[in-house]
Amino acid sequence: RFSFPQHGSMQAFKGKAAVVTGGAQGIGRAVALMLKRNGVNVFVGDMKDPPKEEKIPSARCDMRKFDQIQGLMKCAEDEFGPISLWINNAGVEFESGLGRPFGKKMMDDDKREMLKDIVDINLTSVIDGTRVAVKHMQGHMQGGTVVNVASMGGFFPMEAAPVYSATKAGVIQYTRSCAQSLGDDSTIRLLGMCPYFVTTPLLTTKPKVMEGLKMVGATMMEADDIAAAMEELVSRDDLSNGSCMQVYMKKDGSISRKVPDWPRGVMF
Numbered sequence: 643r644f645s646f647p648q649h650g651s652m653q654a655f656k657g658k659a660a661v662v663t664g665g666a667q668g669i670g671r672a673v674a675l676m677l678k679r680n681g682v683n684v685f686v687g688d689m690k691d692p693p694k695e696e697k698i699p700s701a702r703c704d705m706r707k708f709d710q711i712q713g714l715m716k717c718a719e720d721e722f723g724p725i726s727l728w729i730n731n732a733g734v735e736f737e738s739g740l741g742r743p744f745g746k747k748m749m750d751d752d753k754r755e756m757l758k759d760i761v762d763i764n765l766t767s768v769i770d771g772t773r774v775a776v777k778h779m780q781g782h783m784q785g786g787t788v789v790n791v792a793s794m795g796g797f798f799p800m801e802a803a804p805v806y807s808a809t810k811a812g813v814i815q816y817t818r819s820c821a822q823s824l825g826d827d828s829t830i831r832l833l834g835m836c837p838y839f840v841t842t843p844l845l846t847t848k849p850k851v852m853e854g855l856k857m858v859g860a861t862m863m864e865a866d867d868i869a870a871a872m873e874e875l876v877s878r879d880d881l882s883n884g885s886c887m888q889v890y891m892k893k894d895g896s897i898s899r900k901v902p903d904w905p906r907g908v909m910f
Contacts, residue, residue: 651877652680659683659722661714663705663771664732665698666690668842669791672865673729673872674698680873682727685718687711705732705767706759711774724782727876728775730768731791734760735806757805764809769816776820776830785829787876790817794838794888810836814886818904821884833875834886837868861891871899 660677664670665686677684678698686692687703701717703710718725768790779786795803796810814834821832841862871889875881881901888900 652677652682652873655727655876656681657683658726659685659718659724660727660729661685661687661718661725661775662729662731663687663703663714663767665729666692666700669837669840669865669868670729670731672869673731676866676869676873677727683722685714685721687714687718688732705771706762708770708774711767711770715774715778719778724784725775725778726784726786727789728771728778728786729789729791729872730771730775732763732767732771733791734763760805761809764806765812765816768813772816772820772832776832779830785831787831787833789833789835789872789876792817792834792836792886794836794890796836797888817886818884821882822906824883826883828883831881831883833881833884835868835872835875836886836888837871838863838888838890840865840868863889863891863897867891867897871897874899 660682662670662674665674666688674684686700692698699721703714775788790813792813793810795807796814800807817832817834839860839862875887885901892898
């Protein structure tokens with residue numbers, strides 16, 4: 643079992659190595675900085691470079707390409723040695739703003755590639771990243787943690803963004819299914835992080851999407867709120883393998899971090 647010498651702290655990861663995909667901005671950047679503050683050796687994989695002043699080593703990585711994910715792992719290991727924490731955070735925004743799922747605009751043939759990209763980046767890259775990370779951790783005969791960033795949209799329908807919602811539901815079920823295969827006694831943990839809407843460049847650069855969210859009364863969290871939740875998630879030693887944390891803002895402005903139970907068992 644993965645060792646946590648101090649419950650509720652990052653002590654288990656201090657001096658160890660972590661990879662954050664999509665770590666140059668938004669949630670990924672906030673998580674990378676949180677890890678660095680806690681003494682973790684952080685390596686970032688992204689299509690962009692993180693700010694130089696933050697002094698976090700990185701490699702350009704297109705998470706749609708399996709060989710580049712493998713290359714990211716090699717770069718991180720060359721820099722810091724064996725990886726103990728891998729966070730699949732890279733993702734793209736939802737298809738909201740293009741109308742209803744079967745409306746004329748969304749049914750245009752030229753939208754298919756855009757929708758395929760959402761699936762490739764939000765789901766397939768998480769599957770590939772998890773496989774690379776677990777294989778690495780198994781190869782080094784060490785404990786480790788993989789966190790897959792999903793969304794509250796994976797728990798609840800999003801009629802304006804069904805493809806996005808489907809990918810995030812897929813991330814949650816992939817995480818739980820693989821974790822169940824590993825078991826609670828495994829030295830490798832798979833966890834999920836599922837935030838509600840967060841003020842990041844993925845949303846703030848889309849004025850129409852932001853306007854729509856305000857119209858429906860969506861509450862917006864900050865990237866640092868998710869980084870704080872991530873710190874709690876990876877620190878806790880009382881969670882079952884496959885646990886997925888829901889993070890959202892309550893009406894009073896406080897942040898709720900909830901780990902719901904889920905049905906376990908094998909269908910076949």
